[in-house]
Amino acid sequence: MPQQHTIPMPQVSILMPVRNEERYLQATLDSLYCQTFTDWELVVVDDGSSDSTPLILAAAAGQDSRVHVIRSEGCGLVVALNSGLKACRGPLLARMDGDDICHQRRLQLQAAYLESHPDTGLVACNFRHFPRSGIKQGMLDYESWQNSLTDHSLAIRDLFVESPFIHPSIMTRRTILEELDGYHDNGWPEDYDLWLRMAAAGVHFARLPQSLLFWRDHPERATRTMDEYASQSFRACKCHHLLHGFLKGCHDVVISGAGLEARAWGRLLAAADVTVSTWLDVDPKKIGRVLHNAPVIPPAELNLNGRKMIVAIGVRGAREQFRTVAEKLGWQEGMDFVCVA
Secondary structure, three states, rough: OOOOOOOOOOOEEEEEEEOOOOOOOOHHHHHOOOOOOEEEEEEEEEOOOOOOOHHHHHHHHOOOOOOEEEEEOOOOOOHHHHHHHHHHOOEEEEOOOOOEEEEHHHHHHHHHHHHHHOOOEEEEEEEEEOOOOOOOOHHHHHHHHHHHOOOOHHHHHHOOOOOOOOEEEEEEHHHHHHHOOOOOOOOHHHHHHHHEEEEOOOEEEEEEEOOOOOOOOOOOOOOOOOOOHHHHHHHHHHHHHHHHOOOOOOOOOEEEEOOOOHHHHHHHHHHHOOEEEEEEOOOOOOOOOEEEEEEEEEEHOOOOOOOOOEOOOOOOHHHHHHHHHHHHHHHOEOOEEEEEO
16 A cells, blocks of 8 residues: 655644735745744635736745645635635644735744743734835824734723734634634624634733734735725724624713714714714813714713713824823723724
């Protein structure tokens, strides 16, 4: 009988969906080949590329037995992620996109952290946009904010402000993804939805302080082109999870803020039969007005009386100012209020 050879199971599976990434893919692959940690497999799902991406991947698989390519017929990102997830064999799973670059020690440091912290389910790392020229202030602020979420408690505190991790920066345990039924397609960001489901399931988060992922900015990036990553999609995702968690069973809420962001939240909640009974604001021009049948009052006049509050103030720096006021008034974040902007 011919001998049967079993392929050893790698410690880390890298899951990477791609579509038409010929411009950047080779640089991404090269950053993986340069990793100081070598016990990995790369599961690439080519989701219907029409450029030279399939040729680049075929050459990669021919030269390195750790590279495995799955061909999909343009079924979409979530389908590609889930089909790739089924093919991943390693106990640890890292995400990567076909246009980003890894620091050579990324896999080593993240795998070592998860090995030495068995209670941690996901470890991210700091990231840096590149090329730096042309990066707008909003994206630089997002980079600084996300990199400031240095531990689990800070990530949970700001969980509904924005996505606390960028997808290609994380390493997690494959069993967690399987237990949560993989990625879900609900018309909003599949990665942010996953972090929210992980948090609800009690998964512990961590972040390495080193910048180990370089997030390439370009006009075709998914976060710029896909409807699922538009602001209203993020808002719908947040609202869905809040209604199943922090706001579960609530029939009326207080909204801090009376601007465009706060009003958008008012409409979302009204569609879910949750009434805004009070608006909170510090603008003298707004205080005393009635907005959608509810009064606008200053923080000092508010009696929560068991109600929950959504903080939806879109002005830069307002979130920290609100937290200072809330502390003085005895409101507890995560119990009495949640920041969503």
